[in-house]
Structure formats: structure tokens, C-alpha cells
Amino acid sequence: MSSPELVLDVLRAELRAAGITYKGLADRIGVSESSVKRMFGQKDMALSRLAQICQVTGIALEDVLRRAADSRPQADALTLPQETSLVANPRLLLMAICCLGHWSLEQVIETYRLTEPECITLLAELDRLGLIELKPLNRYSLRVSNAFRWLPGGPVQRYFREHVVADYFAGGFDRPGETLMCLPARLSSASAQELAQKIEGLAGELARLHRNDRRLAPTERDGYTLLLGFRSWEFAAFTALRRS
Numbered sequence: 579m580s581s582p583e584l585v586l587d588v589l590r591a592e593l594r595a596a597g598i599t600y601k602g603l604a605d606r607i608g609v610s611e612s613s614v615k616r617m618f619g620q621k622d623m624a625l626s627r628l629a630q631i632c633q634v635t636g637i638a639l640e641d642v643l644r645r646a647a648d649s650r651p652q653a654d655a656l657t658l659p660q661e662t663s664l665v666a667n668p669r670l671l672l673m674a675i676c677c678l679g680h681w682s683l684e685q686v687i688e689t690y691r692l693t694e695p696e697c698i699t700l701l702a703e704l705d706r707l708g709l710i711e712l713k714p715l716n717r718y719s720l721r722v723s724n725a726f727r728w729l730p731g732g733p734v735q736r737y738f739r740e741h742v743v744a745d746y747f748a749g750g751f752d753r754p755g756e757t758l759m760c761l762p763a764r765l766s767s768a769s770a771q772e773l774a775q776k777i778e779g780l781a782g783e784l785a786r787l788h789r790n791d792r793r794l795a796p797t798e799r800d801g802y803t804l805l806l807g808f809r810s811w812e813f814a815a816f817t818a819l820r821r822s
Contacts, residue, residue, distance in 0.1 A: 584646040652723035673700040
């Protein structure tokens with residue numbers, strides 16, 4: 579479904595929720611009821627008309643556009659070729675991670691040794707790959723959902739294992755808000771699946787907090803990374819001590 583269709587679907591839902599019929603809307607904007615039905619039926623409405631309808635009905639145009647953007651189908655993961663392109667260029671991967679964190683172009687330039695032309699080139703490449711939609715003034719919106727995950731065992735996860743994991747666990751995990759736990763347990767398959775679902779819920783909670791804190795000033799936020807793993811495993815040195 580295209581963006582204009584989504585906008586009109588959201589507007590129709592808002593009108594219905596407000597108890598405004600096509601006839602009532604037609605009276606407010608000075609056209610016939612059949613004209614209103616045609617505008618919605620043909621999915622054809624000028625932006626000026628959309629703004630007029632929102633004004634006379636008390637519906638916030640910004641809310642309509644935001645809801646339409648939020649309801650757009652989004653991918654939960656990239657494809658193998660897309661991830662391969664990211665890991666082939668560490669700067670492109672860095673920019674992708676910054677975009678997933680909703681960093682502005684200005685924040686990236688202030689933080690990393692990247693020039694504005696370099697950043698714009700990287701954003702254009704991420705747009706081509708389908709991770710973001712590049713907009714005027716070098717702004718962007720994500721084309722992936724809040725449930726986005728890197729491909730299991732894919733290029734990015736392999737890159738993280740090779741280059742990131744050791745660096746991550748080298749930290750002390752002793753600052754406010756940090757924690758490190760390694761908890762062994764013997765579980766049934768059903769219990770393991772139950773815990774895996776709870777971990778998915780925790781990831782969703784992290785995404786919610788991340789979205790909520792986007793309204794705060796950059797100085798009020800810090801970069802945190804949640805690294806989760808849960809599998810049937812025993813340290814090889816311990817396995818070597820098992821009785822035959």
C-alpha cells in the first residue's frame with residue numbers, strides 16, 4: 579500500500595472515531611457528499627485539501643501523517659546481500675547503527691571523525707540498501723520495524739563475534755545501570771522456550787524505552803548495548819572433566 583493510501587486510511591479512521599460522516603464532512607468543506615466519497619474511494623486528495631479537512635474537523639495533520647508512517651509495512655530484518663554490504667564497509671556499518679539509534683547527522687559528525695560529505699554519502703548508501711528513507715535536509719526515517727533484528731548467524735552477527743564481543747566483555751560492568759550475569763540452569767525444553775519468549779519481551783521493552791527517551795536532549799542520554807544470549811552450552815574445559 580502506498581503512502582497516500584495509508585494517509586487516507588488513517589484520516590478515514592480518525593473521522594469515524596470523531597463521528598463525522600462523509601455528508602457532515604462535505605458540509606464543512608463546501609463540496610458534495612459524492613465528491614468526498616470520490617476523494618476517498620479513488621485515493622486521490624491534494625495536500626491542501628488534506629490540510630483543510632484536518633483544520634475543519636479538529637484532527638491534527640501531524641498525527642495523521644505520523645500514524646500513516648508508523649503503519650507502513652516495515653521489515654524485521656535485512657537480507658543477506660544487504661548485511662554483506664554493511665560489513666564490507668565499517669563506516670557504513672557505523673552509520674547504520676547510528677541510524678538505528680536515531681542519531682542526527684549533526685550528532686554523528688560531532689562524535690566521530692566523519693565529514694559531512696562522507697556522512698551524506700553513507701546515508702545515501704543506506705537509503706539504497708533499504709535501511710532508511712533519506713529525506714530533505716539530510717533527515718531520514720527508518721524502513722525497518724521496532725522488532726528489527728540482525729540475521730541469526732548472518733554477516734553482521736559474525737562481524738560482532740569476531741570484532742565486538744571481546745571488546746564488549748572487557749568492560750567492568752560496574753557503572754550505574756550496568757550489569758553482567760552468567761546463570762547456569764537445567765531446564766526442560768518447554769521452560770527454555772518460555773524463557774526465550776521472555777527475552778524477546780525484554781528486547782521489546784528496550785525498544786520502548788529507546789523510543790520514549792528520544793524526546794530527551796542528547797546530553798541526557800548515553801549509549802547502552804544489551805547483548806543477550808541463551809543456548810544449551812557448557813564451557814569446554816568443564817565438559818572435559820565429565821565422567822565418561
